[in-house]
Amino acid sequence: xxxxxxxxxxxxxxxxxxxxxxxxxxxxxxxxxxxxxxxxxxxxxxxxxxxxxxxxxxxxxxxxxxxxxxxxxxxxxxxxxxxxxxxxxxxxxxxxxxxxxxxxxxxxxxxxxxxxxxxxxxxxxxxxxxxxxxxxxxxxxxxxxxxxxxxxxxxxxxxxxxxxxxxxxxxxxxxxxxxxxxxxxxxxxxxxxxxxxxxxxxxxxxxxxxxxxxxxxxxxxxxxxxxxxxxxx
Amino acid sequence: xxxxxxxxxxxxxxxxxxxxxxxxxxxxxxxxxxxxxxxxxxxxxxxxxxxxxxxxxxxxxxxxxxxxxxxxxxxxxxxxxxxxxxxxxxxxxxxxxxxxxxxxxxxxxxxxxxxxxxxxxxxxxxxxxxxxxxxxxxxxxxxxxxxxxxxxxxxxxxxxxxxxxxxxxxxxxxxxxxxxx
Numbered sequence: 001x002x003x004x005x006x007x008x009x010x011x012x013x014x015x016x017x018x019x020x021x022x023x024x025x026x027x028x029x030x031x032x033x034x035x036x037x038x039x040x041x042x043x044x045x046x047x048x049x050x051x052x053x054x055x056x057x058x059x060x061x062x063x064x065x066x067x068x069x070x071x072x073x074x075x076x077x078x079x080x081x082x083x084x085x086x087x088x089x090x091x092x093x094x095x096x097x098x099x100x101x102x103x104x105x106x107x108x109x110x111x112x113x114x115x116x117x118x119x120x121x122x123x124x125x126x127x128x129x130x131x132x133x134x135x136x137x138x139x140x141x142x143x144x145x146x147x148x149x150x151x152x153x154x155x156x157x158x159x160x161x162x163x164x165x166x167x168x169x170x171x172x173x174x175x176x177x178x179x180x181x182x183x184x185x186x187x188x189x190x191x192x193x194x195x196x197x198x199x200x201x202x203x204x205x206x207x208x209x210x211x212x213x214x215x216x217x218x219x220x221x222x223x224x225x226x227x228x229x230x231x232x233x
Numbered sequence: 234x235x236x237x238x239x240x241x242x243x244x245x246x247x248x249x250x251x252x253x254x255x256x257x258x259x260x261x262x263x264x265x266x267x268x269x270x271x272x273x274x275x276x277x278x279x280x281x282x283x284x285x286x287x288x289x290x291x292x293x294x295x296x297x298x299x300x301x302x303x304x305x306x307x308x309x310x311x312x313x314x315x316x317x318x319x320x321x322x323x324x325x326x327x328x329x330x331x332x333x334x335x336x337x338x339x340x341x342x343x344x345x346x347x348x349x350x351x352x353x354x355x356x357x358x359x360x361x362x363x364x365x366x367x368x369x370x371x372x373x374x375x376x377x378x379x380x381x382x383x384x385x386x387x388x389x390x391x392x393x394x395x396x397x398x399x400x401x402x403x404x405x406x407x408x409x410x411x412x413x414x
Contacts, residue, residue: 013405043310058271
């Protein structure tokens, strides 16, 4: 049979149709965030198919929906991080799937690092599904050394913002990652988050970082902090 | 609220409202909601077939619109496409994570019949869809409107999976050519 389709042909079209699922879709979204031409193809397909969406019979939402939106966007409201959002981060498949790999690479990294008081206390490997992107070494005082594994850069006009995420906690912004090596000063990572299994995550944000103080985009790569020396606790 | 500037007729001022949301204008968000929420809920409900889930997704979508208003770029696409995109991808996220409710054969919704309805600038797409073989068109609609996966379409239409994938890729190609004419 010669009808094997060339899926490279129009991934953007398949994405907009909704035919990329799960991991495949998230990978495509990461690719889009890095590739303006691909994002433009997606926008073109969204425009082409839009009349079909507008042809679907409209349905009036119940009043509770707007009430909830208004509560969440009111400047007076203490902005509670929605549990869903936290769960999303912790349930993010690619993050957890990456951890097995990250653990192996981190273990290799540990072997290459100097031991002793000047060495790092924790390491993390920030991975996308395609593989490790950055290595992170953290001293006990929270100072971070972040080094690229290969060549990578945030999408044009965007920055990579770094977050520390404790289990069940809102992500805390801890700085920005450059395309090359990055050093972040001590104490940018709150002491309570300088521990094993804190997730170090990166999202693509507008220059200056997320205006809300919370990630506005899905994680593009991440990895958990792992202790360099076996912990006694 | 300020009256919309006359220049923007393409999207009935929706773009201006999104830009006002960038400046944390809550009244603009309310107006966007008033105008777009029924269409967006319709789309989400069609994909999810569950009212509670669909309303949840609608709520998430509007919070995303509020927070990410600065990402809207009218040079890239229309305000409507941007908003519909947000609710569709949110709904597809849910389709990924929730087990989809089984739909029996006679419930296969046929919005092909509706494609000719008076939709602004929709005539070109309707005309191009009409040039596709019946089976191809049905598969485009089952995926985009109903949220069916490749394998669900294969099962639903009793067509081998490879054929489904191939027909959809060819449909996209044919639609693109037709719309570019």
